Amino acid sequence: MRSLKLLAAAAGLAAAHTAATPALAAPTYTLTDIGDLPGGANNSQAYGINNLGQVVGSSNGTNGQVGFVWTNGVMTALPNLPGGNNYNSAARSINDSGQIVGTGVGLGASGQAVNRGVIWQNGVATSMGDLPGGNDYSLAYGINNSGQVGGTSAATTFTTSALWQNGSLTDLGDLPGASSSQGFAINSSGHVVGQSVVGGQTRATLFANGQATYLGDLPGGLVSSIARDIGDAGHIVGQSSTTNGVSTVTHAFMWINGVMTDLGDLAGGSDASIAYGVNSAGRVAGYGFDNTGVQATMWFDSQVFSLASLVSNLGGWRLNQATAINERGQIVGYGAVGGVTRAFLLTPDSFDDAVEVPEPAALGLFGLGLLGLAARRRRAA
Numbered sequence: 001m002r003s004l005k006l007l008a009a010a011a012g013l014a015a016a017h018t019a020a021t022p023a024l025a026a027p028t029y030t031l032t033d034i035g036d037l038p039g040g041a042n043n044s045q046a047y048g049i050n051n052l053g054q055v056v057g058s059s060n061g062t063n064g065q066v067g068f069v070w071t072n073g074v075m076t077a078l079p080n081l082p083g084g085n086n087y088n089s090a091a092r093s094i095n096d097s098g099q100i101v102g103t104g105v106g107l108g109a110s111g112q113a114v115n116r117g118v119i120w121q122n123g124v125a126t127s128m129g130d131l132p133g134g135n136d137y138s139l140a141y142g143i144n145n146s147g148q149v150g151g152t153s154a155a156t157t158f159t160t161s162a163l164w165q166n167g168s169l170t171d172l173g174d175l176p177g178a179s180s181s182q183g184f185a186i187n188s189s190g191h192v193v194g195q196s197v198v199g200g201q202t203r204a205t206l207f208a209n210g211q212a213t214y215l216g217d218l219p220g221g222l223v224s225s226i227a228r229d230i231g232d233a234g235h236i237v238g239q240s241s242t243t244n245g246v247s248t249v250t251h252a253f254m255w256i257n258g259v260m261t262d263l264g265d266l267a268g269g270s271d272a273s274i275a276y277g278v279n280s281a282g283r284v285a286g287y288g289f290d291n292t293g294v295q296a297t298m299w300f301d302s303q304v305f306s307l308a309s310l311v312s313n314l315g316g317w318r319l320n321q322a323t324a325i326n327e328r329g330q331i332v333g334y335g336a337v338g339g340v341t342r343a344f345l346l347t348p349d350s351f352d353d354a355v356e357v358p359e360p361a362a363l364g365l366f367g368l369g370l371l372g373l374a375a376r377r378r379r380a381a
Contacts, residue, residue: 024301027329027348029311034070034332034343037061037077044068044075046332046343047102048093048324055332056091056100057343067091067102067120070343079125081106081116091120093142093185093324101128101140101149115139117151117164128164131155131171140164142185142192142229150186150194150207161194161207172207175214183207185229193227193236202226204238204255215255218242218262225253228286229277229324237263237275237284244271252286252299254278263299266290266306273297273304277324277331285322285331296322296333307331307346319344 036044040060048056055070059077067078067089078091081104091102100120105113106127117128117140130138134154142150149164153171161172161183174181175196183194191208193215204215204225217225221241228238236255241248242262252263252275265273269289277285284299288306296307296319308319315337322333331346 023303026298026300026303026305026310027350029307029331029346029348031311031313031315031317032345032347033337034345035075036342037066037068037075040064040066042340042342044343045334045341046070046323046345047091049326049330049332049345050094050096050098051326051328052096053326053328053330053345053347054094054098055343055345056094056102057332057334058090058102059343064088065090067100067104067118069094069098069100069120070345078102078120079123080104081118081125081127089118092140095143095145095147097145097147099143099147101143101151103139117149117153119143119149119164128153129169131160131162131169133157138162138169139182141183141194144186144188144190146188146190148186148190150183150192152182152194161192161196161205161212163190163192163207165190173210173212175203175205175212178212181205181207181212184227187230187234188232191230193230193238195226204236204240206230206236216260218251218253218260221248221250224250227255228275231278231280231282232327233280233282235278235280235282235284237278237286239274250274252284252288252297254282254284254299264304266295266297266304269293269295275299276322279325279327279329281327281329283325283329285325285333287321287333294320296320296331296335298322298325298331311346312349317344322346 037059039062044059046057089104094100104118106116114136117138119126131153133156137154140151153162159180161181163170178196181196183192195202196205201223204227206213218240220243225240226238249271252273266288268291273288275286288297317337319335325331329348
């Protein structure tokens with residue numbers, strides 16, 4: 001009985017402390033124009049960033065869209081696959097060793113041009129290949145610091161999520177009844193997230209430990225969700241159908257320990273948002289809508305911000321999409337400036353702004369003070 005009283009008292013004190021804790025101030029950022037490759041149409045998009053601040057994406061070069069890596073102010077075009085062509089490629093992710101993955105055009109078994117997942121390392125492009133029985137098709141989306149790659153490959157009967165490591169491609173499986181699946185991101189544990197298509201409906205899926213797990217959907221909407229990123233602390237973010245009480249809408253979500261939380265949208269817009277990236281501090285990058293249209297968006301400490309409102313040197317930029325965030329809180333994406341689409345890098349004005357969070361096993365019940373918060377966010381069974 002005494003222990004129960006102590007537990008209740010501790011819970012009350014922790015809850016009171018949590019209720020009294022004010023929301024953290026949002027960080028501010030300095031914007032860097034990533035630029036574009038010479039000879040093209042003055043167009044670029046950034047899709048990935050590592051913890052050293054190297055950025056990857058695609059830019060319109062002399063021969064079309066070309067994957068690039070940007071390091072310390074210098075943008076470099078990535079080479080094409082042997083026998084392929086140096087257009088219609090895109091770099092999607094880069095790890096801290098500088099290994100880059102994305103998509104390119106290579107040669108298929110019959111000598112035809114095919115889409116291939118590509119790994120770029122030390123200036124050399126290597127094809128990820130495809131699974132046996134497929135039709136010469138694969139895509140690579142994410143790479144971790146161990147060199148494991150999450151992506152998609154054609155297989156015997158349909159397209160499936162896949163893991164590439166040590167030169168070998170493995171089918172990650174699908175949800176029961178799925179007609180296809182895709183892997184979009186991978187974390188340091190080798191866990192891949194993406195989507196499975198079951199009965200024509202997309203379902204956010206975690207591929208881990210030899211199993212495919214359906215992450216669910218936000219309440220009130222259709223059965224429709226996609227997982228876009230997974231952080232090293234186990235946060236998963238993406239998009240899900242839900243309701244605003246009047247109509248069905250799409251909202252960004254965060255999933256932790258079986259609980260999917262609606263991240264909401266910017267005020268005054270079309271009530272739509274998508275999350276593309278998350279770091280271990282729980283900061284989320286993506287896009288939403290306000291009364292002026294689409295806006296690159298960050299979710300932070302249970303708050304949602306238009307990133308443009310946090311940039312000190314915005315100038316004539318309109319920030320449309322935030323696509324990735326690293327552990328230092330740097331964010332990349334693309335927007336419009338001077339009538340063209342350009343990649344951008346946002347760097348926090350103070351790296352001390354970074355918010356540390358516990359491991360995912362503790363997040364749902366981080367001290368007794370978060371019991372109430374977890375209960376409010378938990379979906380009804």
